[in-house]
Amino acid sequence: MSRTDYTVDVDAYLAKNTYNTDTEYAHIVMEPEPPDSEFDKLVMACPANRYRLNKDGKKSFYYEGCLECGTCRVLCGNTILKRWTFPHKDKGIEYQYG
Amino acid sequence: MADYDAIVVGAGCAGSVAAYELAKAGKNVLLIDRGVQPGKKTMAGGRIYIHSLKDVFPDCEKEAPFERRVTHERISMMGSQSDFTIDFTSNAMSEEGQDSYTVLRAKLDPWLASKAEAAGAKTLFGSAVTSLVKDGSGKVSGVIVDEKELSADVVVLADGINSLLVHDAVGAPEAPNPMAVAVSVKEVISLPANVISDRCGVTSDDEGTAWLFMGDSTDGLIGGGLMYANKESISLGLVLGVAGAAEQAPTPIYQMLEDFKKHPTVAGMIKGGEVVEYSARMIPEGGYGAMPKLVGDGVMIAGDNAYMCLNIGYQVRGMDFAVAAGMHAGQCAAKALDNGDVSAKGLECYVKALEDSFVLKTFKYYQNTPTFMGKHPEIFSKYPDAIGDMMNSMFIVNDEVTPPLIDSVSDMAKKIGLFELLKDAKGAMRAL
Numbered sequence: 001m002s003r004t005d006y007t008v009d010v011d012a013y014l015a016k017n018t019y020n021t022d023t024e025y026a027h028i029v030m031e032p033e034p035p036d037s038e039f040d041k042l043v044m045a046c047p048a049n050r051y052r053l054n055k056d057g058k059k060s061f062y063y064e065g066c067l068e069c070g071t072c073r074v075l076c077g078n079t080i081l082k083r084w085t086f087p088h089k090d091k092g093i094e095y096q097y098g
Numbered sequence: 099m100a101d102y103d104a105i106v107v108g109a110g111c112a113g114s115v116a117a118y119e120l121a122k123a124g125k126n127v128l129l130i131d132r133g134v135q136p137g138k139k140t141m142a143g144g145r146i147y148i149h150s151l152k153d154v155f156p157d158c159e160k161e162a163p164f165e166r167r168v169t170h171e172r173i174s175m176m177g178s179q180s181d182f183t184i185d186f187t188s189n190a191m192s193e194e195g196q197d198s199y200t201v202l203r204a205k206l207d208p209w210l211a212s213k214a215e216a217a218g219a220k221t222l223f224g225s226a227v228t229s230l231v232k233d234g235s236g237k238v239s240g241v242i243v244d245e246k247e248l249s250a251d252v253v254v255l256a257d258g259i260n261s262l263l264v265h266d267a268v269g270a271p272e273a274p275n276p277m278a279v280a281v282s283v284k285e286v287i288s289l290p291a292n293v294i295s296d297r298c299g300v301t302s303d304d305e306g307t308a309w310l311f312m313g314d315s316t317d318g319l320i321g322g323g324l325m326y327a328n329k330e331s332i333s334l335g336l337v338l339g340v341a342g343a344a345e346q347a348p349t350p351i352y353q354m355l356e357d358f359k360k361h362p363t364v365a366g367m368i369k370g371g372e373v374v375e376y377s378a379r380m381i382p383e384g385g386y387g388a389m390p391k392l393v394g395d396g397v398m399i400a401g402d403n404a405y406m407c408l409n410i411g412y413q414v415r416g417m418d419f420a421v422a423a424g425m426h427a428g429q430c431a432a433k434a435l436d437n438g439d440v441s442a443k444g445l446e447c448y449v450k451a452l453e454d455s456f457v458l459k460t461f462k463y464y465q466n467t468p469t470f471m472g473k474h475p476e477i478f479s480k481y482p483d484a485i486g487d488m489m490n491s492m493f494i495v496n497d498e499v500t501p502p503l504i505d506s507v508s509d510m511a512k513k514i515g516l517f518e519l520l521k522d523a524k525g526a527m528r529a530l
Contacts, residue, residue: 006349008356013285013376020134041344047283047378049352068139069378070260071281074274075344086262089244090134090224097286097331097375098137098203 010049014065021064022091027083028072030061034080041075067093102128102220103435105241105250107227107263109136110203111146111417112401112424113256114210115154119428120254121217125435128250129211129219130243132226137207140258141284141377143324143333145308146206147198147415150422150456155213163209164199165328166306167192170298173412174363176314176323180486181363185299185307200306200326200333201417202286227257230266230397237441238267238396252431252440253397256424259380261403268399270390276341278384278405278468280321283355284335287371291330297367298327310412313482315358317348320471320478323358324414325367332368334359337381337414381416382407386465392452393445400427408460410467411477419457426451474519484514 030051039059042051048067052060073084086092106117109131117129133139145168151158169192174183191197215221222243231240231247240249255263259279264270291303298307306327315323321338336355343351358364382388382405389405392398400406400423407416430448434440452458471477491506511517 006353008353010352010376013373016374017376044345044347044350045281045338045340045343047281047351048376049350067376067378068260069281070274070380071340071343071378073260074276074279074340074380077273085228086132086226086260088226090132092139093377094134094138095141095204095375095377096138097333098141098205098207098377 011065014048018094018096019065020091020094022087025088025091026063027068027085027087027092028061028063028066028081029083031080031082034059038076038080042072045071045075047071100240100249100251102126102248102250104128104252104254104431105130105248106219106254106256107241108256108258108401109133109211109214109221109223110140110207110256110258110401111210111420112427113254114207114214115421115424116254116256116400116428116431117214117219118154118210118217119425120432121214121219123429123432124218125432127219128222128248129214130222130225130227130241131211132224134224135204135208136211136223137204140203140207141282141379142201142203142417143282143284143326143335143414144203144417145198145200145326145415146417146421147196148418149195150418150425152195154421154425159194159197161209163205164201165326166200166304168198168200168308169300169305170307172307172309174309174311174313174323175482175485176311176361176363177483177486178314180483180489181361182482182485182489183363198308200308200328202328202331202333227263230263236395238394251396251435252445254427254431255397255399255403256401256420256427257403259382259402261399264390264399264403267397268391268394270399270403274380274382275384275388276344277339278382278388279340280337280381280383280409281340281343281351281378282335282337282381283351283378284324284333284376285355285359285373286328286331286333286375286377287368288331288374289368289371293370294327294330294332303329310414311358312411312478314361316354316478318475318479320475322411322478323364325364331374332371334364334368339383340380381409383409383468385468386458386461387468389461392449393442395441398427398431398445398448400424406457406461408464410464411471419460422455422457423452426455426457476514477519480514484510
């Protein structure tokens with residue numbers, strides 16, 4: 001299965017979660033033109049499907065909906081991520097079950 | 099005069115217990131968590147073995163908000179065309195002090211923190227500690243949170259596998275090595291309690307199964323599936339090595355979980371259920387070899403930031419280690435404060451306590467397991483199918499003459515190099 005062939009709608013699952021989204025601060029920022037080799041790692045391994053390769057080849061990252069697991073930091077913290085921090089204050093994911 | 103005797107960063111299994119011990123010893127302790135309430139920023143599979151929690155709270159079975167007591171242990175070897183599941187139950191696994199319970203962290207962690215508060219700990223929830231403060235001699239003397247400095251004689255870091263502070267505290271690597279951590283993705287699927295009990299084969303809604311899956315659940319990669327029965331939900335998830343998930347997996351991890359749910363064995367357990375939460379976390383898997391120094395001047399580390407999670411395939415655990423480490427950290431820090439020596443040397447009693455306890459004894463015993471599993475990926479990729487073939491020849495009846503079981507077993511053993519594996523396992527005897 002390629003990086004665009006998956007069928008699961010992760011957004012629909014994330015919609016069940018409770019988030020206190022920070023509309024002003026993006027706690028993770030990706031560089032604008034990451035090389036394929038690095039970006040692909042995150043498409044595959046980010047459990048929240050925040051790193052996406054669109055059908056037209058555009059590489060996108062969405063900090064909203066992030067589960068703050070840290071996997072992308074471990075894989076690409078030193079390469080294509082310009083910033084990896086925890087959200088400010090009490091923003092971000094709020095697990096109700098955990 | 100510092101603001102606090104002690105600051106504990108992270109109100110999880112290690113942090114809240116450390117804060118409880120410090121408060122119990124009469125120390126002025128502040129417990130900080132970046133969640134607006136403890137448990138909102140963490141997730142467990144999960145199941146807690148309560149032997150070490152009972153050392154801290156002897157009546158935890160009655161008081162703590164556990165989900166179900168685990169009375170059935172299931173392990174599945176999932177082949178591409180088969181699934182071989184063992185279900186084990188015994189009286190011994192329910193004996194007081196050696197039993198285990200499924201948990202939901204958003205319920206468990208607030209209870210743990212409330213015990214610390216009841217003992218006198220102060221709390222600050224809803225902000226992340228962004229850095230440590232050190233004095234002129236390099237000793238940790240406080241933390242920065244919300245851009246304010248809070249000082250303490252000793253800081254206990256219990257801030258998990260994503261700790262941004264352990265590098266500064268004890269010289270741990272700036273970030274975990276992708277080979278030393280796994281990523282776990284989980285769904286909480288709600289179902290009526292009686293339905294869950296029926297599917298677990300138990301007669302009480304207070305009991306249930308813990309279940310680990312190996313093989314097809316992770317496309318034959320090192321890792322596995324997990325399922326835990328909660329009171330009114332099932333936790334269903336996958337664990338995959340981070341490096342493997344990123345570079346070897348043929349499928350993205352979120353698609354793997356979706357495929358796992360469709361596997362007949364899993365589908366039967368969750369049928370009719372509704373996903374109520376989707377969560378993820380990293381799990382330290384490097385074991386003893388990945389553990390950083392546990393103390394520095396004015397600072398101690400405990401729990402996942404110290405790689406205190408064990409995965410030996412049929413048993414995965416972290417919370418009982420974290421609780422024990424938190425207990426020893428709190429008790430030792432209190433002693434060190436009384437002695438007026440919170441240098442790394444003064445805090446060495448913590449390391450000694452862990453060495454004398456099941457915590458470091460267990461990690462030392464299994465220190466070769468990660469390497470062993472890495473050298474034998476066939477356990478995950480080939481064994482399940484081999485077992486499937488063997489079981490097919492045992493159970494399927496057609497016009498052919500069924501061979502005796504011993505022939506099927508030795509065929510399988512030869513095919514998968516079982517004897518090579520056993521030699522290797524014996525050489526690394528402490529690996530399995």
